Amino acid sequence: MNKPKRYLITSALPYANGPKHLGHLAGAYLPADIYVRYLRAKKEDVVYVCGSDEHGAAITIQAIKENTTPRAIVDKYHALLKSNMADLGISFDIYHRTSELIHHQTALEFFTALNDKGDLIQKETEQFYDEEAKSFLADRYIVGTCPVCGNENAYGDQCEKCGTSLSPDQLINPRSTLSGKPPSKKSTTHWFLPLDKHEGFLREWILNQHKDDWKANVLGQCKSWMDLGLQPRAVTRDLDWGVPLPANVEGGKGKVLYVWFDAPIGYISATRQWAIDNNKDWKPYWHDKDTKLVHFIGKDNIVFHAIIFPVMLKLHGNILPDNVPSNEFMNLEGDKMSTSRGWSIEMDDYINDFVKKENGGDMMVDALRYYLTQIAPETKDSEFTWRGFQDAVNSELVSIFGNYVNRTFVLMHKLCKGKVPPLHETLLDDADKKIFVDILETKYKIESLLETYKFRDALYEVIDLARKGNKYMQDKQPWILAKTLDANPDNQKLIDNCLHICLQLTANLAVLINPFLPFTSKKMCYMHKVVDKMLDWENAGKPKLLSVGYSLRAPELLFRKIEDEEVKQQVEKLNNKKMAMENAALKPADEKDAVIAPVKSQIQFDDFSKIDLKVATIISATKVEKADKLLKLEVDLGFEKRTIVSGIAMHFAPEEIVGKQVVVVANLAPRKMRGIESNGMILMAEDKSGKLHFVSPQTMIDAGSNVS
Ligand SMILES: [Zn+2]
DSSP: OOOOSEEEEEEOOOBTTSOOBHHHIIIIIHHHHHHHHHHHHTTOOEEEEEEEBOOSHHHHHHHHHTTSOHHHHHHHHHHHHHHHHHHTTOOOSEEEETTSHHHHHHHHHHHHHHHHTTOSEEEEEEEEEETTTTEEOOGGGEEEEOTTTOOTTEESSBOTTTOOBOOGGGOEEEEETTTSSOOEEEEEEEEEEEGGGGHHHHIIIIIIITTTTSOHHHHHHHHHHHHHOOOEEEOEEEOSSSOBOOTTSTTOTTEEEOHHHHHHHHHHHHHHHHHHHHTOOOHHHHHOTTEEEEEEEEGGGHHIIIIIHHHHHHHHTOOOOSBOOEEOOEEETTBOOBTTTTBOOBHHHHIIIIISSSTTTHHHHHHHHHHHHHTOOSSSOEEEOHHHHHHHIIIIIIIIIIHHHHHHHHHHHHHSTTBOOOOOGGGOOHHHHHHHHHHHHHHHHHHHHHHTTOHHHHHHHHHHHHHHHHHHHHHHOHHHHHHTTTTOTTHHHHHHHHHHHHHHHHHHHHHHHTTTOHHHHHHHHHHTTOOGGGGSGGGTTOTTSSOTTOBOOOOOOOOOOOOHHHHHHHHHHHHHHHHHHHHHHHSOHHHHTOOOOOOOOOOOHHHHHTSOEEEEEEEEEEEOTTOTTOEEEEEEOSSOEEEEEESOTTTOOHHHHTTOEEEEETTOOOEEETTEEEOSEEOEEEOTTSOEEEOOOSSOOOTTOEEO
16 A cells, blocks of 8 residues: 555454463564554554453353353453553554443444444344253353263363364264253354455455465465365344443344444444544544555454455455454463463563563563564474573573673773764764665665564564674774773773764664664663654664763663572463362262252350461461471461461462461361461462352551451
């Protein structure tokens, strides 16, 4: 397309049914954020929208699992996802939600427009039905024995134990999760989007018009979908959670829009809400041909964004996406990442372990952004390992980038009085001039890579420029020149030239790294004593970003090393989490649904007042040898520290509970367990799945506080 007048960038809407992991972050959010930050630095008109996908069976199922309402589920996870994304520097212009009224209105207008034009068809189909609960059953509402691994609690769409994708017909002894009875089949009428009618358009648009600019994995998946034959796709379903069909649509009672239909319309409703909030007009972003629309997604979303949603947009008279950059999957330590199997690192975990725990947690956000971009699964699946994370941070961010910036600042303070030294043009040699050429060339390379969605290669170019800076400084050795300054006073001019050039390079690095590592750039601006405006992209490549004689601040630590111990702890935590999940999944169903224990016989207040309950903080936790269930805890009771042995090892990894506050029975007689004297007992609540939870104050309070 010609140079766009404006950009609308979207990231796939995450389901608000649970925390999201680092694979999600690397797939659809981080690359989009890098792209958007680059466009903003170029002063383009750009809006970046996203939000929580709050409809569909994934939500209602989670509500059943957590024994609560769908509304409570989406409220909880929307808040979590929104804050996780913000903590990791994902700079949405709006993070909306599909349960908002404006979304329901937008989605219904869309449906009605297509329905009125005759673009949708109605068909009668057979669906699974629960006679007793009088309800149609989504695939997830049917469980049975997995034909592959024999797991008795496999879902109608997937077995969570072996990962196999299933359909309810494949389950042995299927039963409804609502009544426990075998489901029957019942006919129902639904609206369908006849994709088959649009195959000609899709083939021309995707496989011809975009054959050169769309990624090979996207083109390949689209082609194989079309070669399999496109089918009409149901737009509505029988469910009570979602966007209900309008009352005036005949036969629409009790039906909601199918979540795949309403979710992408969420991009439009989010844009509308953003426009209201910012007093702008949303329409050009979805109707003007000069708008460049780009959907960032993971590969499980290709068909929705490259085939189905474009058909909807075309029928509705909207612009079509210019590109649908999709990433492959990111695996984890040799296996597929999966939250349900416990083999994942949630964004929230990383934030708690690395970002919130330390001062300067921002540098750990950038460390993560660096590694995830460096291993981005742009063309094939890639793998996250904690060892790889450590290597990338220690040997590239710390040793190359951080080291270069730090050395430049230290030497400038030592040899140039803390100021930008002058440039003595007549003394410039080829190596000096080459650096300016390198800076400019790197800028152009990064631009062309970012504009073709090659984030990994673009980031490599920034680090490579820092590497060139290191080499240049190493060759020039200004610290050696300084040693013979008395005998050769002219050496100061050579020192000036070297550090002048090194400083112009650090300033340029701040501009170039900004889309990738925004917190680092901000810190570099502070060190250079310049305002963030220096980060405007037009400044990239300029040889005179800093004025001669300008005094600069002392260097600050940009990154820190990742220790072996941290790697070990994280790998251990991952293994423990997986084991805990497996144990929970293997428990028989009747044990999970244990009835609530009856209330014990009455006691007098005096009986109760004998128990001394106090708040304690866990200081350390270690496994007890040869005892699977026991953890040895050191707790702080304010007035003293104590050892307590607790049977919670199957439920908590030692490192995840350190720092947590608990309630302790402080006057319980000591008891020896596995040779260790336990002085007290920790109060635990057991949920109906058998999982234990700490009983804790809502916020941190003084250790030793009384509980009564
Ligand atoms: Zn299975």
